[in-house]
Amino acid sequence: MSNNGTDIIEKEYNTLNLGPTHPATHGIFQNVLKMDGEIIIEAESTVGYIHRAFEKIAERRPYYQITTLTDRMNYCSSPINNMGWHMTVEKLIGVEIPKRVQYMRVIIMELARISDHVICNSVIGVDTGAMTGFLYIFQMRERIYEIYEELCGARLTTNMGRIGGLERDFSPKVWDLLDKFLKDFPPALKEFENLLMRNRIFMDRTIGCGPITAERALNYSFSGPNLRAAGVDYDVRVMNPYSSYEEFDFMIPLGTSGDTYDRFMVRQQEMWESVKIIKQAIEKIKKEPAGIFHADVPDFYLPPKEEVYNNMEALIYHFKIVMGETEIPKGEIYHAVEGGNGELGFYLISDGGRTPYRLHFRRPCFIYYQAFTEMAKGAMLSDAILTMSSMNVIAGELDA
């Protein structure tokens, strides 16, 4: 009392375990927080609770079977992973994919991107308490699932496409479903926006929550919407275009402060841009000769079943591909695509055998989740939860 306010009060910090299973952590990862009341002083992350050893499994599977593994990495947007893997192998064997197939792949990848961003944005809403947006916009995701079912038979873990193209052409029903989707999705997205974008409570919760500067983000090797929210315009579709993305006209939305509101807005705008890209792709496909859905690579692309049963050559190719007797060139390839969360890279070393010698996945979630401890320092617990959910950490990609 008498030494001019320099009394030292003994402080004791609380340890809180934001355990592996928690309603607010969308995925399985653990954070042990050292807290001073409601403020987080320090956070320690533990991951690996869903480690499935993808890189080791990939050394045992032939090239066409690895597609099922890539599905399960970022499972909210599995077609992007599938197409990325096929493009990697196509780069290894040196195959040129016809334009029409590239445009069809673009349509599928942009649908997957919309599906991923819908989950992330609606879940940011749920974490602030707004459950309605989630219920409304998830109906649109059911439409996207219907399109996937027509294309490949599965809803979520799609295993779509083949090395060399797609397994079947888009049927007339797919074009109908796409047209209906492009008509119904923009009003639904606008409705979702109206609920949250200029909502006073949402803005108060999310502005200034979990910011990161562009320099720190680049040092942590961020990519994708999290990096673009910090202000850096790095998009693999523009920087190293693949699958004819250089012919499309779209904008890269950027944020300024890298906080939760910016990440929400960047993803929201990216969904509008994806709708634009899909419309452009449909126009471009109309100008291409109809009926082409794969490149001519008999060594890797399974021949149609009618020919296998009637034609000796097709039977031999079928046998060789399935038993893994095809000649696979040796090489060392890195290919990156713009996944839902950032630069998804495949580093493949092939030694000529039927399975890869080494396959390393550059998983964006794993790399940027390291920064969470820095972003949550000094924030309150509920802000840390929002930061985590706005970073869109998907456990399958985190642990692989």
Add this chain to the structure above:
Amino acid sequence: MDNNSLLTIIQDKLTSQFGSDFLSAELVAEYPTFIVKKDSIANVIKFLYDDKELAFQYLTTLAAIHYPDNQGQEFAVMYQLHNLPKNLRIRVKIFFSVNDLAVPSITSIFSGANWMERQEYDFFGIQFIGHPNLKRILNMDDMDYHPMRKEYALEDGTRKDKDDKMFGR
């Protein structure tokens, strides 16, 4: 600039700066790939980061590879760097033997390398010197072997309920 001129420019700079630590340069599938000696890797990456003309200030990824048949050079670590403003990508590799697994860590240059190096330690057992927190990240903490090495099997060896005759092993 195209890949060939990039290759020669970096080759000249690295030779003049590091002399005998710099081993080779070649284009592998359109990627300029440089091989340097293991102990100088942190200095090489810092040089590539600080150089005004090269400025490789984004670490794309790093991965380790196990070649059990190469005597004396069983392990390799591959770093991929990216210069975002000029859109240039290169790869830097180091090779070393299984008896000398100490590699300088680059966490002081790139904070993003922290977990990437922990993952390679977890999978291959490579010791990164100077890493702030080198422990297992994806596998269980009490695991006593490094699973991605080629001598270990994929499946769990302690299972008793799988009949190898039926599974074709």
Add this chain to the structure above:
Amino acid sequence: MDAIQKSKIELIKAPPGIEGAGFFATSLDKAVGIARSNSLWPLPFATSCCGIEFMATMASTYDLARFGSERLSFSPRQADLLMVMGTIAKKLAPVLLQVYEQMAEPRWVLSMGACASSGGIFDTYSVLQGIDRILPVDVYIPGCPPRPEQVLDGIMQIQKLAQSETIRRRSSPEYSELLNKYGIE
């Protein structure tokens, strides 16, 4: 105005019993069974891809709330049904066991997806090959991931189990023997 449409909502029928003026007599088992089966509160232990299909089941198209599971409880103390969805790694197995032990009787376990039922496509050193190595499971839903209709079918099977269970089952010696087989007290 057209004829008023008859409501399509079906309420649960009363169990067989003796009815009279102002009373209804049936066995306690049946009454408790109806109450339990139509208000199962699930604990979604969602780890991977099956979790996203569960979110689709919960959303408006395949509404799970009509089956009485309106409130998803993330606290094990307040949940009836443990839904394990997704791959369980060996690192996560003790956590799962702890969550299961914290649940109060009566509790049911639903294993959704191939990974939870048997390890799925991941026959590796780090994945638990099926949660029935550590817990007693009531219903398995195969699929990778199972469609929402399959999930609803699995929940309806749990409802049938809950309805037909006797109220003495959880304190019977056979049940404690079952738990002891897994090392759970």
